[in-house]
Amino acid sequence: MSQKIQAIRGMNDILPQRTPYWQKLEAILRQLLASYGFNEIRMPIVEKTTLFKRAVGEVTDIVEKEMYTFDDRNGDSLSLRPEGTAPCVRAGIEHGLLYNQEQRLWYMGPMFRHERPQKGRYRQFHQLGVETFGIATPDVDAELILMTARLWNALDIADTVRLEINSLGSNEARAEYRDALVAFLTPIKDQLDEDSQKRLATNPLRILDSKNPNTQELVVDAPKLADYLDTESKEHFARLCQILDANGIEYQVNQKLVRGLDYYNRTVFEWITDKLGAQGTICAGGRYDGLTEQLGGHATTASGFAMGIERIVSLMEDTSPIEMSDADIFMVALGDIAEINAMQLAEAIRTGLPSLRVRTNFGGGNFKKQFKRADKSGASIALVIGEQETNDKTVGVKFLREHKEQLMVSQSEIVNQLQKIIEK
Ligand code: ATP
Ligand code: MG
Numbered sequence: 001m002s003q004k005i006q007a008i009r010g011m012n013d014i015l016p017q018r019t020p021y022w023q024k025l026e027a028i029l030r031q032l033l034a035s036y037g038f039n040e041i042r043m044p045i046v047e048k049t050t051l052f053k054r055a056v057g058e059v060t061d062i063v064e065k066e067m068y069t070f071d072d073r074n075g076d077s078l079s080l081r082p083e084g085t086a087p088c089v090r091a092g093i094e095h096g097l098l099y100n101q102e103q104r105l106w107y108m109g110p111m112f113r114h115e116r117p118q119k120g121r122y123r124q125f126h127q128l129g130v131e132t133f134g135i136a137t138p139d140v141d142a143e144l145i146l147m148t149a150r151l152w153n154a155l156d157i158a159d160t161v162r163l164e165i166n167s168l169g170s171n172e173a174r175a176e177y178r179d180a181l182v183a184f185l186t187p188i189k190d191q192l193d194e195d196s197q198k199r200l201a202t203n204p205l206r207i208l209d210s211k212n213p214n215t216q217e218l219v220v221d222a223p224k225l226a227d228y229l230d231t232e233s234k235e236h237f238a239r240l241c242q243i244l245d246a247n248g249i250e251y252q253v254n255q256k257l258v259r260g261l262d263y264y265n266r267t268v269f270e271w272i273t274d275k276l277g278a279q280g281t282i283c284a285g286g287r288y289d290g291l292t293e294q295l296g297g298h299a300t301t302a303s304g305f306a307m308g309i310e311r312i313v314s315l316m317e318d319t320s321p322i323e324m325s326d327a328d329i330f331m332v333a334l335g336d337i338a339e340i341n342a343m344q345l346a347e348a349i350r351t352g353l354p355s356l357r358v359r360t361n362f363g364g365g366n367f368k369k370q371f372k373r374a375d376k377s378g379a380s381i382a383l384v385i386g387e388q389e390t391n392d393k394t395v396g397v398k399f400l401r402e403h404k405e406q407l408m409v410s411q412s413e414i415v416n417q418l419q420k421i422i423e424k
Helices: 019-035 049-056 061-066 085-094 138-154 171-191 194-202 204-209 213-221 231-246 309-319 336-352 367-377 387-392 411-423
Strands: 046-048 069-071 077-080 103-112 124-133 161-167 265-273 281-287 302-308 329-333 358-360 381-385 394-399 407-410
Touching: 019 103, 019 138, 019 309, 046 049, 046 085, 049 061, 049 077, 049 085, 085 103, 085 124, 085 302, 124 138, 124 309, 138 161, 138 231, 138 265, 138 281, 138 302, 161 231, 171 194, 171 204, 171 213, 194 204, 204 213, 231 265, 265 302, 281 309, 302 309, 329 336, 329 367, 336 358, 336 381, 336 387, 336 411, 367 381, 381 387, 381 411, 387 394, 394 411, 407 411
Parallel strands: 329 358, 329 381
Antiparallel strands: 046 077, 069 077, 103 124, 124 302, 161 265, 265 281, 281 302, 381 394, 394 407
């Protein structure tokens, strides 16, 4: 035997026992997004490396150490997308979707980051990204949050998640705060963890959400961003809170919530669960009013979020398991002529009742063997055809999960009968 070839570490096959969760989530998401007036956009998986350097930021974890970057055959530096906002803004500018208009867009697909694989953290993972453009007011930030809250309800996982929000203020306010923070941390630099020491020069706000317990303790007394906020940002945040309150959305203001990407301003938020260990953030987003201009477009306000599909699927599996079955109706037929008859009948049912899953599985064998397969398929009804039924143009309806008498139905009536049975 030759050696087996395995998948790349951190890149997962999603197997049939798990795809029902993905399908359920995707179906609910499509419907939900449409109900809030969002339209889908699809971007390539590969972009020029400079796009992410400029948008996400040179000194972020993503660009510094997580990107899959390679030279194209003609020498251009390309990267597998680590996130979708930068590609979405790039596409929006390129196709004139953003200038002087409102857009509500979403996309779903794989993202790539070279991280250490563990539960909830993979090298190929999937995000739903939602981006709005041209709406400066806090009502749209609130609506993004309301939409996600509605999703948790639809998925039956609302009890396991909580919301944290914060305001990062304007760029100017943040710059002022940054100086104050650096002034506070510089004298105690030696006591910070190694990553935070580096960040002091490059991205000091990120020190606030360091996972290092010692660093966390040191920043307790640091200056507070809230004290540096500009008036408009304060008003924006107050209005956001007011709308959330009016809609019964519970939240915690977390002053240390700064997000890992450079492009955010004003509103930032995260939905967090305690059920997935350290990988607890299932959805994160905020406002990024400066990004479009930063990527060469006209200044356009923007607000959005991304959610990690794998983490949400994990929560669904733990909290509201889906009962698996391969079929609703299983055709059982004995003999060559009955088999052909059963296949014709299966086709007629698929035409008449396309939402039903009809499985044929003759593969020889006696009735007993076939009923075993029917049972294993999870079907609730077996339709039985033998020589007699073929001659009489009838079909036996056997209920596999309920104590109900077997019925004998005329083949021309079977679609109507099944319809009545499912409606009950
Ligand atoms: P984390 O702090 O967990 O690394 P992040 O801040 O890097 O998250 P974002 O860039 O905001 O994450 O991405 C949005 C969401 O995408 C995250 O909240 C998470 O649910 C999901 N996500 C991010 N990285 C991964 C990954 N490597 N594997 C699986 N899901 C991920
Ligand atoms: Mg990360």
